[in-house]
Amino acid sequence: MMKQEYKNRLQTIADNVTNRIDVLLSQTDAPYDELKRAMAYSVNAGGKRIRAVLAAECARLFGASNEICIEIGCAVEMVHTYSLIHDDLPCMDDDDLRRGKPSCHKAFGEATALLAGDALLTLAFAVIARMPKTVSANPANCLRAAEFLAVCSGMDGMIGGQVMDLDNEENAAVSPEILTQTNALKTAALLSAACQMGAAVAGASEEMIDCLGEYGYHLGLAFQIIDDILDVTSTEEELGKPIGSDIENQKTTFVTLLSLDGAKALAQTHTQKAAELLKQLPDPSFLVELTQDLLNRRT
Template identity: 40%
Template sequence: MEESIKEYLEERKSVIDNYLNIALEKIREDSPLYAAINYSLMAGGKRLRPIMLIATYESNFEDYEVVLPFAASVEMIHTYSLIHDDLPILDNSDYRRGKPTCHKIYGSDMALLAGDALISLAFEIISSRKLLEHFEAKFLLRIVHDFAELSGAKGLVGGQVMDMVTMDMDEIDENLILYIEKRKTASLFILSVRVGAILSGVSEDELANLTKFAENFGISYQIQDDILDETSTVEELGKDVHQDRKNKKATFVSLYGLDRSKVLAKEYIEKANSYLIAYSGKYKLLENIAKFTLERIK
C-alpha cells in the first residue's frame, strides 16, 4: 500500500500544482501581487487538503478533473492563512516550507495584500459560471457557504484568534485546546472532504460521517504538527521549530507532554476511521492518505 499511496499523492500533487499555475494567470497582469502570491502558493506544499478533496470525490466518481477548481481554492485559503499567520504582527515566522516566508521577501505590506487577494481569488474560482456545466447552482452555493463558514470566525480565523489570546494563559484545559485545533487546523480538512462529498451528491448522513472523519483526522494531524514542532530541526521541518514553546502556545504537547500526545494522535485517527466503517471500503483511499500522512509520528 505504502508505495502506491505515495505515488498517488505525488501524481495528484503534480496535477494540483499545474492547475494552480494556470489559475494564477488570471492575476499575472497585476504583477507585484502576482509575484508574492506565486511565491507562497508555489512554495512546494504537500497539497494534502486539495488531495483529500479530490480523493473524496474519486471515491465516488472516476473523473476528478472537474473538482480541481475547488481543490485549488482550498489550497489558496490555506496559503493565505499561512501568509497572514507568519506576519511579524502574528506568529512572526521567518521560514515556511524550507524558504523564507512571504513577508521576508516581499515585505509585510505586500504579504498582507497577497493574503487578502488569495481569499477573493478562491471565492472567484468556486463561483465561476463555467462550473455550471458540471454542477447545479444550488450545490455551488452550498459550497461557497462552506468555504465562507469554515474559513471565518467560526472556523480557521476563529481558531487563530483563540490560539493567539490563549498564549501565556495559565489555565489551559483539553477542551480549549480542542476548540483551537478543531478550528485552526481541522476546518480546512473538513472543508476539503465536505466539498468533495457535496459535489459527489452523497446523502446528508454520509456527509455528516465524512465531516467527523475529517474533524478527527485534522485534530490528529495538528497533534502530530505540535509533536514535530517540539522534536524536529528547522532542516527536517522546513519551518521554524520550537515556536509553540517560544510563544507559550496551548497545545496537547504543552498540556500532556510528548508521550501522551503520541497516544492521543493515534486515538484520534482511529476515531476518524471509525466514521468510515459503514461504507465498506468505499473511502479506503482517505484512510490510506491519513495513515501515510500520520506515519511521520514515531
C-alpha cells in the same frame, strides 16, 4: 491499496492541483506583477497539498469528474495558503520561514504579503463560482461547497481558532478543553471543509457529507497534535521552519499539557476514530492510507 499506488495517486493529485493553480494565476490581466509573484511564491512553496487532496478524493468517491476534483482542490489550497501567509505575519506568529523558504512577508514585504493572502482567499471563491462554466459542475452543488469553505475558514472556523490561539498566548492556564476547541477551529475546520466540499460538489448525500465532516474533525486534531510533537522532536531541516518555538514562546500545546507520550496516545486515538468513520465510505482505501500516513509523518 498498495503503498506505491497510494503514493502515485497522492503525487498525481498534488501535481494536477499545482499545474491548475499556475493556470488560474496566469489568467488574470491585472498589471500587479509583484502581487502575482507573491501569490505564486506562497502557493508553490511546497507542502503535500493535503487539503486539496482530501477535497479531490472526496469528490472522486462520489462520481465527480477529474476536472471538478482538481478545481475544488485548487480552491481549498488557495484558502490554506492565504491562512499561512497571514499566520506568518509579525502581528500573528511572526515566523520568518515557511517550508524552508523566507515567509511571504520576508520576501515581498508585509503589505504585499497581506494583499497576496487576501487575493488568494477571494480567488478561491471565484474559482468555485465559475465551476458550472469551467468544468460543468452542478451550480447548486458548487454553492453548497462554497458555503462549507466560507463557514469553516471564517469566524466560526479557522479565523475563530486563530483568535482563540492569540488569546491563549495571554493565558497561563489553558485547559485541555480550550486547547481542543482552539485547534478544532484553527486546524480541523479547514480539513473538514475540504472533505465536505468535495463530497458536496459531487452531490453526495447529507449522511456522507456529515460523516466526512466528522472524519475531518478527528483527522485535523490528530494533525495538530503531531505538529505539536514535531515542534519538539523534529529538526528545522525536516520541517522547513524553526522548531522549539512553542517552548520558547511558552505556548500551551498538547505536549506541554499531556507530555510527549500523552500527546502521541491522543493523536493515535483521533486517528483511530477517523479511520473508523472511513468504513462508511464506498471506497476508502486511499483515505485509509492517507490517514495513517499523516499520523506517522516527520515533516
